Structures are given as structure tokens and as C-alpha cells.
Amino acid sequence: MAAGSKRRRFRRPSPLVLREWLSGYAFASPFIIGFLVFTAFPMIYSIWLSFHRWDMISPPRFVGLDNFAKLITDPRANLSLYNSAFYTVFAVPIQLVIAFALALALTQKIRFRDFYRSGFYLPIIVPLVAWSVVWQRVLHPEFGILNEFLGWFGIEPMNWLFDPALTKPAFIFMSFWMIGRMMVIFIAGLGNIPETLMEAASIDGASAWAKLRHVTIPLMTPLIFYNMVVAIINSFQTFIPAKIMTNGGPQNATLFAVLNIYRNGFEYFNMGYAAALAWEFFIIIVGFTIAQFYVSNKWVYYEA
């Protein structure tokens, strides 16, 4: 059999097969060309850029590793990574818990289930620019509804977006409204858990908590993992709320990594330095994602 397949592999493809190959390349060509022109070439070009200093007026000048030396010591670059990491570390786990709890509640037999599902999903349908514009005012110390609400419980008004210590917590709080995607994925996953497994656990006398702990959550780990990876990548790239609501302030408390890259590139026109920053950011994100895949073997349960 091996000999037969070997001989077949080296035979000239028949005209029919050749035509299928050609069709394959022709139909895939938009992606192949697009990938080369809009992704692969820009990435290579940006490596070249990161070794140059260029303000787009005078010609680019080769500076070796200067840009990379600079980004290691640049307090603003480091602060921007810290801000993004801080936001991600607190926002993502809480988002996951909220989304999972909502999905659990919305797969019970309760009334108005579809209305609830749509309601919890709705915030992510509002374009993020409009959403940020509204939240900037929700969080306003004097006229915002959040402080008014907190006032019902005797809590003093807070300077959410004007106090550097409170801006990141305010951004994290705001991100709790953006769990619609995760929730929908969890609901779909919960619907796929076989009813018989739950019944078996009930017959064994398992409490609701035990069922959740030992049946539901283990079966949901692949989706928890998926949601976590996607949410971390997205949170780390937060840009719109920071640009719209605070423009990085106060005192750079919301200067997130992408905003910092954007500013270096399109406000200060340090193209080489911006490219170097983007590479640093890229390596952190991709490295972190790969690390998560490695660790996932320890806790994610894949059905055999």
C-alpha cells in the first residue's frame, strides 16, 4: 500500500486534478494576496522601521537598537503596559464570573428568559464610541447617575474620571457591562451538557453546589478558557474608552498600551519608536497567549 501511494504521489496530476488546484489558488487568492500585502509585508516592514528613527519629514535614519533601548527605560511606555495589565488582571476574571453566573441563571426555567438575555447582551450592541460618551457622563462627579445611585446608600460623590486612583477602577467597573459575548457562549455551552449527567449526579445525592463544582464547571472549562484568552487579548488592546473618556488622563492613569502606541505614531510621528513599541506589545500578547495554552493542559478538560 505504501508503495502504491508513493507511486501515485509522484505521478503527474491529471488535467482534472490540475484544474482543481488552479481553482483552489484562484479562489484563495484574495486571502493569499491580502495576507501578503496587508499583513506579512507590513510586519516585515515594521521590523525595519523599528531599527530606524523617522518623523516622516526627514529621511529615515538607522539607529540600531536605540528604539528598543529607549522603550525599556521609557517610564511612559512601562506605565502604559502596567495600566493595560492592571485593567486586564481585574476586569477579565470578574467579567468571566459575571458572565458565567448570568449564563447559569438564564439556563434555569425562569420567566422572561429571552428578555433577560437580550437585555444583558444589549450594551455590547451600542457602538463603543457612543457607549464611552455616555459612560463619561454616567461617571461624572456632579451630574452622573453613578454617584447619584451611590448617594442613596450615603456614599459621598467620587471623582471617578478625575482622580488618578479611581479611573482604572471606574474603567474596570464599566467593563462589567460588556459581558454579552461571553454570556452567549456560556449559554450555548451549558445547553450542550447532557441532561443525563445532571440526573445521574442528582440520583447520587449531589447538591446543586456539588453538581456545579464537579459536573458543570469541569465540562465548561474549554469555553472558560476560550473566553478568557479572547477577553485578555481584547482587554489588553483597550483603546476607545481611554481615547474618548479620559484621553489617557488624569496623570496618565488611563494611558493604555495601544493609546501610547497610537500617540507615538500618529501624534508625535515617531514612526520607528511606535513600531518598536508595537513589537514589544505584540511579543507580550502572543507570548502570554501561548503560555496560557501550555498551562491550559493542567485545568482545561477536553472530552476524549
Place this chain on the structure above:
Amino acid sequence: MATAVKATPSRQASLRKRRMSIAGRVLLQIFMTVLVITFLVPALWMISSSLKVSTEVFAHPTVWIPKDPQWKNYARVFEVMPFAKFIWNTVVVVVLAVTGTVLSSAMVAYAFARLRWPGRDLFFGILIATMLLPEVITLVPRFIIFRHLGWIDTFLPLTVPYWCAATALYVFLMRQYFRGLPMELEEAALIDGAGRLRILFQIILPLSKPVIATVAVFALFQHYTDYMNPLIYLNSMDKWTLAVGLGSLNANESYGASWELVFAAGTIMALPMLLLFVFAQRYFVKGIATTGLKG
């Protein structure tokens, strides 16, 4: 293991479960209602405030239903900034980008799903890898390339890349769907002498309306709400999209007091997406659920 249990359904267990959940269910119902209102409040506040007079916007406690709805706030939005132009620009960009996305994604997905060619698996791997690629990495070099091409302050950077199946997720969704269609469809058509292009457009696509709708709805949302690309590429105000216009209005009004105008502009921008959600909810949900379950 699971099937063995199925044969012995326990009445008692299910009865106990039901009795316990009656009190719990009422509590859960109340809790969920309060929570869902909390989730809706920012959007409701935006819509309500868009119809207020200034004194109501800043009133304490919050006025939820404006006494005399100020529809003229909406008219004023179009006076303070060329919002009609922004809407038109957004429509042009979105229509071009979504059309390109659907057509090119369908072609590429067809090649990956139903044709055999050397290198297919390699390119599919690359496609999947681009899904996890942070967009920021190409931000600066793309800008420089488009500047060389003279594309700055035109819609080209916002549309042309999407005629090249730039969003891998959509290709992936379509490929999954195309693979589920029976191969005999094609074989019969090939024997009849139909070309591949005809097979795709006259046989495959008419059978794939749900996935086309899902991709179109996703792409529509993506391009309608995009902020960073228009912000970078569109300099002159008469080229701006809604997202850039709203961001700029907000930045200007932050110093002034006309919150009701910003809320009205926000509502204008949000409304088409809310309507899209009402009419196309199942495509949103279906698309998201598939990406999570198969991705």
C-alpha cells in the same frame, strides 16, 4: 455511563428539586429583573437625556422622562456638525467594506472547504493564526504604506483590505458551513460542465443564506463601529464617519455644557445597531455561539 443512568429516572429527586426552587425562583426572578435594568440604564439614560432641556440634564434627582421632549436637539446635532455627511460617509464605507467582506470571504472559504490544492492546510493554518494576531502590530507600517499609495484621507484604507478576506473569522465561519453541504451538489454540476464560479454563486451561496447573514451582520457591526482606522486615515471633516464625528463632538462639548446634544448624537449612532439587533438577533447569537463552540 450516561446512558445507563437514563433508564432509571428518579421521580423523588426531580420533585425535591422543584420544591426547593419555588422560593429560589422568585428571588432569582427579582434579582435578574433588577440586574437587567441596571444593564439597560446607561442606554436608557442616553435616550432620555437626548430629549431634555439643559436644566433637566443637570437636574438632581435625575429626570427620567423629559417633561417636554426636545426633538429639536436632534435637529441641532445636524447644525453644529455635518452629521448628515458623517452618516453618508459611514454608509459608503460600510456598504463597500461589507460587500467586499462577504464576496471575498465566500470565495476563500470555498477554496478551503471544497477544493483540494497543495498548500491548502498551510494557508488555512496561517488564516487561523491571523485570528489571534493583535491588529496593533500592522497599525504603523500599514499607515506608511497607504500614505505611499496616496490613500490618506480617502475611504480606500477602510475598504480595500476587506475585499481580500481580511477578517479570518468570517472565512472560518463560512468554511465550516460550506463543509456541511453535500459534495454531490458539486459533482453533479461539474458533470453538467458548470465552472467553479458558477457553482459557488448559483449552488453553494443560495444554500448558505444563514451564514452569509451572520457574516454580513458581524461585518456591518465591525465597520460601523470602527473608530481607530477612520481616526487615523480620515483627516478632513467632510470625510469623517459617525464614530469620528461623535468622538470629536464629545471632545468639544466636554468643555461646554450641551450634554443633550452629545446624547442625541450618541443615540443617532446607536439606533441603527439597536434596530439591527432587534431584527437580526439570531444571527448575532448564532455567530458568537459557533465561534465559541468550534473555535
